[in-house]
Amino acid sequence: MDKTLRKVYVGNYSDLPERLGKTIVIDEQEVAVFKLANGDVRAIENRCPHKGGVLAEGLVSGEHVFCPMHDWKISVVDGQAQAPDEGCVQTYQVEVTNEEKVYILISE
Amino acid sequence: MSKQKLVLIGNGMAGIRTIEEILKLKPNEFDIVVFGSEPYPNYNRIQLSKVLQGDTELSDITLNEWHWYEENNIRLYPGETVTNIDKEKQIVVTDKDRKEAYDYLIIATGSNPFMLPLPGADKEGVTAFRDIKDCETMIDYSKKYQRAAVIGGGLLGLEAARGLLNLGMEVDVIHISDYLMERQLDRDAGELLQKELEQQGMNFLLNKQTTDITGKKRVTGLKFSDGGRISADLVVMAVGIRPNVSLALESGIGVNKGIVVNDHMETDVANIYAVGECAEHDQMVYGLVAPLYEQGKALAKHICNKEDEGYKGSVLSTQLKVSGVDVFSTGMINEQSNTKAIKMYDDWNGTYKKVIVDQGKISGAVLFGDTKEGTRLLSMIKKGADVEEYLEAGEREESGSDLVASMPDDELICGCNGVDKGTIVEAINSQGLTSVEQVKGCTNASRSCGTCKSLVSDLLEYTLGDDYNADQKESICGCTDLSKDEVIAEIEEKGMRTTREVMNVLGWKNEEGCSKCKPALNYYMGMLKPKEYHDEKESRFVNERMHANIQKDGTFGVVPRMYGGVTNAEDLRKIADAAEKYDVGMIKITGGQRINLLGVNKEDLPDIWADLDMPSGHAYAKGLRTVKTCVGSEFCRFGTQDSTGLGIRLEQKFEGLYGPHKFKMSVSACPRNCAEGGIKDVGIVGLEGVWEIYVGGNGGTELREADLLVKVKTEDEVMEWVGAYLQYYRETANYLERTSKWVDRFGIDHVKEVLDDKQKRDEFNARMDEALSVIQEPWSEAIHNETTLKELFEKVNVPTTTSK
Numbered sequence: 001m002d003k004t005l006r007k008v009y010v011g012n013y014s015d016l017p018e019r020l021g022k023t024i025v026i027d028e029q030e031v032a033v034f035k036l037a038n039g040d041v042r043a044i045e046n047r048c049p050h051k052g053g054v055l056a057e058g059l060v061s062g063e064h065v066f067c068p069m070h071d072w073k074i075s076v077v078d079g080q081a082q083a084p085d086e087g088c089v090q091t092y093q094v095e096v097t098n099e100e101k102v103y104i105l106i107s108e
Numbered sequence: 109m110s111k112q113k114l115v116l117i118g119n120g121m122a123g124i125r126t127i128e129e130i131l132k133l134k135p136n137e138f139d140i141v142v143f144g145s146e147p148y149p150n151y152n153r154i155q156l157s158k159v160l161q162g163d164t165e166l167s168d169i170t171l172n173e174w175h176w177y178e179e180n181n182i183r184l185y186p187g188e189t190v191t192n193i194d195k196e197k198q199i200v201v202t203d204k205d206r207k208e209a210y211d212y213l214i215i216a217t218g219s220n221p222f223m224l225p226l227p228g229a230d231k232e233g234v235t236a237f238r239d240i241k242d243c244e245t246m247i248d249y250s251k252k253y254q255r256a257a258v259i260g261g262g263l264l265g266l267e268a269a270r271g272l273l274n275l276g277m278e279v280d281v282i283h284i285s286d287y288l289m290e291r292q293l294d295r296d297a298g299e300l301l302q303k304e305l306e307q308q309g310m311n312f313l314l315n316k317q318t319t320d321i322t323g324k325k326r327v328t329g330l331k332f333s334d335g336g337r338i339s340a341d342l343v344v345m346a347v348g349i350r351p352n353v354s355l356a357l358e359s360g361i362g363v364n365k366g367i368v369v370n371d372h373m374e375t376d377v378a379n380i381y382a383v384g385e386c387a388e389h390d391q392m393v394y395g396l397v398a399p400l401y402e403q404g405k406a407l408a409k410h411i412c413n414k415e416d417e418g419y420k421g422s423v424l425s426t427q428l429k430v431s432g433v434d435v436f437s438t439g440m441i442n443e444q445s446n447t448k449a450i451k452m453y454d455d456w457n458g459t460y461k462k463v464i465v466d467q468g469k470i471s472g473a474v475l476f477g478d479t480k481e482g483t484r485l486l487s488m489i490k491k492g493a494d495v496e497e498y499l500e501a502g503e504r505e506e507s508g509s510d511l512v513a514s515m516p517d518d519e520l521i522c523g524c525n526g527v528d529k530g531t532i533v534e535a536i537n538s539q540g541l542t543s544v545e546q547v548k549g550c551t552n553a554s555r556s557c558g559t560c561k562s563l564v565s566d567l568l569e570y571t572l573g574d575d576y577n578a579d580q581k582e583s584i585c586g587c588t589d590l591s592k593d594e595v596i597a598e599i600e601e602k603g604m605r606t607t608r609e610v611m612n613v614l615g616w617k618n619e620e621g622c623s624k625c626k627p628a629l630n631y632y633m634g635m636l637k638p639k640e641y642h643d644e645k646e647s648r649f650v651n652e653r654m655h656a657n658i659q660k661d662g663t664f665g666v667v668p669r670m671y672g673g674v675t676n677a678e679d680l681r682k683i684a685d686a687a688e689k690y691d692v693g694m695i696k697i698t699g700g701q702r703i704n705l706l707g708v709n710k711e712d713l714p715d716i717w718a719d720l721d722m723p724s725g726h727a728y729a730k731g732l733r734t735v736k737t738c739v740g741s742e743f744c745r746f747g748t749q750d751s752t753g754l755g756i757r758l759e760q761k762f763e764g765l766y767g768p769h770k771f772k773m774s775v776s777a778c779p780r781n782c783a784e785g786g787i788k789d790v791g792i793v794g795l796e797g798v799w800e801i802y803v804g805g806n807g808g809t810e811l812r813e814a815d816l817l818v819k820v821k822t823e824d825e826v827m828e829w830v831g832a833y834l835q836y837y838r839e840t841a842n843y844l845e846r847t848s849k850w851v852d853r854f855g856i857d858h859v860k861e862v863l864d865d866k867q868k869r870d871e872f873n874a875r876m877d878e879a880l881s882v883i884q885e886p887w888s889e890a891i892h893n894e895t896t897l898k899e900l901f902e903k904v905n906v907p908t909t910t911s912k
Contacts, residue, residue: 008906017899019620019646023710026906033904037608037620054662057650059623066623068650068658073623 005093005105013100016041021056021065024104031092031104032056034076036063041094042076043104049074049087111139114411115200115210117190117355119144121153121556122384122400123216124172129408131180137412140182141208143200146239147187149174154397154524154557156243157264157429160271166240171555193359195377212379212411215356215367219349219385219395224259228321234343237268246344250275253341257281257330259318261288263428265346266305270430272344273309280338282313282330292426292437296453297460297476304433304458313338351386351393366393371418373407383407390421397524397556398422405526425486425523427479427559436482439489440464440472447471450495465495480511483560487519512566521563524556532564536571544568584843585624587616592842596632605640607633607647623649628843631730631766635838638879645900651728652766654900655886656713659706663693664713666705667727668720669763672737672755672775673701679722686719698727700734700772711903717887723763724887730844731766735759736774738782740794747777749794754823755783758792758830764883767834768841768850786814789847790830799826803833803859804851812848815856817863832863832872838879839872 010016010024016035023046024031030046032055042063046056053069060066063077073082074089081087093105114130116123119142127140144150148170155169177184185202192201199209221236223229233253235245246268249256256272258265261283269279287298288305302312313332320331321343329339351366362368362376366388373381373389384400385393394400399422406419425438443449443464450463459477463470463485469492473485488498512521517530535541535550544564548554554561583589590598595614604610607629611621621629630647645653656664668683683703687695693707702725708716717724726732737755741747755775762773773790774783785791787807791814793800798819805814818829836859841850851859863869890896 010904010906015898017646020899023903024906025903051660053660054658057654057658057662059626059649060646061618061620061622061626069660071623 004108006108007095007103007105010043010102010104013041013096013102016102019060021058021060023054023056026106030054030056031106032065033094033102033104034060034065036060036076041096041102043092043094044074044076044079045090045092047089048072049081049089050085055089112137112211113209114138114140114212114214115208116140116142116214116216117200118214118216118218118384118386119146119148119150119184119186120216120218120384121150121171121397122218122404123214124150125401126214126216126383126404126407127180127182129405130412133408133412133414138212140180141210142177142182142184143188143190143202144184144186145189146241148240149177149184149186151240152556153239154429156237156240157267157271160237160243160246160268161274161430162271166243190355193355193361193380195359195361195380198379210379213381214407215361215375215380215382215386216384217352217355217386220352221345222348222350223345224318224347226318226321228323228327229345231321231323231327232325233323233327233341234321234345237264237344237346238349246272246342247275249342250277254278255280255340256342256344257338257340258344258346259330260346260348261285261312261314262291262346262348263289263426265344266301266310267429268344268346269310270305270308272342277342278311279309280311280313280340282316282318282332284315284317286315288312288314289428289435292441292474293435293476294442294462294474296462297435297437297474300458300460300476301428301433301435305430308432349385349395351388353386356382356386364388364391371406371420372410372416373403373419374410381407381411389419392421394422394424396424396426398526399424401524401526423486423490425482427482427557429557429559434475434477434479436473436475436479438473438482438486439470440466441474463495463498468494470495470498479559483520483523483563484511484515486523487515490520491518512563512570521567522551522553522556522560524560525552527551527553529567532567533571536568542568542572584628585622587611587618587621587625588614590614592628592632595629596636599633599636604633605642607644627652627730631768631843634766635879638882652730654710654713655724655728655890656708657704657728661707663707663709665696665727666692666708666713666716666720667698667702667725668722669725669759670702671759671763672735672752674737674752674756675702682720682722686716689719690716698734700725700727701736702727702734711901714891714897714901718891723885726764726886729764729766730769731764731771732759732762733770733772736772736783736788738776738778738780740775740777744777746780747794748796749777749799751775751777751783751792751794754792754794754799754826757823757827761827761831761880762834764885765834765880767838768843769846771834771837771847773830787811788814790833792826792830797821799823801826801829801833804848804856806846806848810846810848812852815851817856817860828869828873829863831876832869833859835872835876835879836862839875 018035022033031043032046033043035041046054048067050072053067055065057068058065064073065076066073072085079089079091095103150172152169152171158164159166189203190200191203199207201207221238235242256277257280258269259282261281269281272279287295288302317333318330319333322329327343331337353363353367356367357363367382367386369382369387369389373383375382383403385395403419409416428435447464447466452461462474464472470488515529519529521529541547547564554564584592610629626647630644633641650658687705690712692705696704698704735755735758737752740751771789774785774788775792776783776785777794785793785802787805791802791805800819801817802814803817806812
């Protein structure tokens with residue numbers, strides 16, 4: 001089955017709060033979008049692999065977010081939970097256009 | 109080659125320890141079968157008193173789980189008793205007619221409690237204190253009945269009595285001697301112990317001999333030889349134990365008091381061994397765990413054909429497991445005509461020490477109140493140390509870490525399991541251990557009675573040294589080696605203004621910190637410069653950032669403030685309307701006398717706040733939560749003071765104040781203390797003309813009773829003392845350190861001394877006023893701030909695809 005990617009507009013770059021998460025609701029699923037201190041924008045599934053905590057509300061440190069439920073540390077780049085915990089969340093590709101519009105790519 | 113067959117009768121601590129030792133020496137040599145009368149895997153019988161005392165659960169005292177037997181290919185028959193040994197054919201037979209042949213047979217049948225053959229001893233409500241079943245019987249009775257009598261003022265009896273007190277019963281202890289634990293203690297220590305236990309609520313009848321257990325079917329009381337009587341619904345016999353030798357006797361194995369064994373634990377029948385409480389070695393029968401483990405070790409070596417000199421008898425030591433009482437004794441207990449004693453009796457602190465010296469050697473000791481020296485004394489007696497060695501060690505500074513530093517490597521740390529200092533240090537170093545639990549797992553130290561835990565912890569500190577201290581103990585978190593005080597000094601000196609600047613300038617290992625240091629730094633900086641510091645919302649935990657309590661599904665709880673737990677019809681109506689409008693999942697009355705609306709969506713938070721039009725209750729804050737109050741003099745017939753009035757005044761003054769951790773207050777209007785001031789961070793109790801201020805109480809994770817800080821006459825003085833106390837805590841506690849821990853760390857006397865100084869109180873209050881001056885009501889602030897609304901509360905809703 002072919003997978004097509006759908007481009008979803010999430011807002012202007014300057015409107016995203018730095019070192020905080022933003023909740024994006026797409027149909028049934030939620031995506032957490034982060035603007036990092038280094039300027040990058042990253043998007044991951046908004047569900048901690050541990051107990052489903054909403055990662056968008058977590059503390060952001062560098063390229064990691066700490067889940068607000070039980071303090072798991074998750075990479076916002078590759079979605080991996082950091083040791084000693086184990087697990088992984090889905091990551092999404094992010095596009096920032098010249099006009100500073102931020103899109104994420106999700107598969108249909 | 110088929111394996112040799114080893115059968116163990118008795119699934120208890122001594123027998124299973126022997127098997128463990130054998131498995132260590134020769135893991136695959138034997139086909140092992142274990143029979144146990146009790147329907148449980150091997151559990152820690154020593155800890156039964158802790159189960160009874162409510163300190164631990166039955167499930168926590170299992171030593172070998174079911175899967176341990178499986179993993180080691182041991183066939184266990186729980187609830188099955190061996191009834192016959194055919195020593196000619198080398199076969200045992202059980203009560204379920206199972207027959208099992210053996211090459212080696214170990215008898216480890218333990219002891220039976222000795223039941224006094226008194227008239228009436230078979231009545232309902234008479235029990236021993238030996239196994240899980242007895243424990244359950246006692247717990248059952250405590251639910252239905254009030255009065256318990258324990259016969260026996262020895263170790264077991266006192267542990268049982270303490271347990272029954274904890275279970276809410278009134279307890280009489282009947283003892284035949286004229287002081288307690290006369291086999292382990294001298295008179296001075298025995299009497300100190302009695303005084304302490306009487307304070308805990310035990311009642312003693314000494315010099316009493318029970319003659320009858322009265323009652324019809326069920327016990328109703330006891331009769332004594334002097335004609336006295338008491339009533340009792342439960343009688344616990346704890347007068348001693350007798351080796352369980354009936355099987356050996358019937359099978360024609362040599363028995364005296366116990367099953368007679370030599371240094372290799374061999375009985376007089378070939379291939380049959382005995383170990384533990386049922387065995388008699390050199391005319392001694394032991395009932396304590398350390399000797400039994402030593403025997404197990406000797407037997408394992410013998411069966412595995414390892415060179416060993418065998419078991420040579422044990423020096424006994426005793427420790428009473430009653431919370432709040434530290435008693436230790438070992439070796440010789442009473443002076444003889446040719447011995448000398450080193451004695452210290454401190455009536456004020458309630459400590460007593462006696463060390464007996466026999467011909468220049470340490471040969472016995474009794475300690476009461478402070479038993480830290482216990483293991484060292486035991487070890488000195490074992491190796492026959494001279495008194496000079498003991499005295500020299502005593503002159504050195506004896507903090508925990510120094511004490512363990514001065515110990516030789518072969519000094520015993522865990523008396524129960526025979527683990528010495530060298531073994532533990534070796535394990536810490538070679539296996540990279542960092543916690544008491546890990547040491548327990550690797551070496552068995554502290555696995556049985558648990559009293560050596562603090563020594564093991566001292567050893568960890570001593571072995572891991574500065575690295576350990578710097579990295580894990582004192583520093584703020586793993587991002588830095590600096591302690592909180594060092595960081596605060598740097599912040600003040602360099603005038604740093606943001607958490608990122610601090611991390612950057614002070615060389616944090618993680619450039620942007622972690623979930624520990626970010627909120628901590630944010631707090632410290634706000635505390636230091638309340639007027640200048642710009643609070644960082646991205647450095648706050650979600651609850652404080654969102655001003656609501658996040659729930660497991662990502663929705664929030666909303667708790668509006670109700671000063672002093674007092675509300676009115678209008679507020680209740682608004683809460684009810686909001687609950688309906690936002691379809692909240694649950695309306696919950698909180699422990700802090702207010703109402704929680706649970707299940708509110710993030711994007712609805714500003715709207716529900718606007719509709720409520722009430723101030724935030726800060727139910728999410730590391731800061732002031734509530735001031736709980738009782739009804740007070742306005743309505744209550746016992747009330748002596750206006751508790752609600754003072755509670756409201758306190759809550760209005762300190763609302764919105766952040767701290768190192770949350771703090772809860774209460775005001776009661778009489779000593780009944782209905783607002784539970786004994787477990788609050790600040791608990792105020794009004795008496796006629798006086799307010800008492802209690803501090804450092806905690807009703808949560810670490811239950812702690814509050815200490816009296818001061819008694820004052822007026823409400824204004826209460827405000828002054830509470831303000832100064834809270835500011836002192838805010839300035840000196842570690843982030844996430846509750847007042848209970850902080851008071852423990854500083855000592856209540858020290859806190860009192862500091863706050864006794866009126867000038868200091870004024871200075872604290874001046875800084876408190878500055879902190880209070882910048883507080884804004886967070887909900888109304890949020891709903892009027894477009895940026896906050898957009899950045900924190902808005903979700904992006906992507907419309908559903910149209911292509912379907």
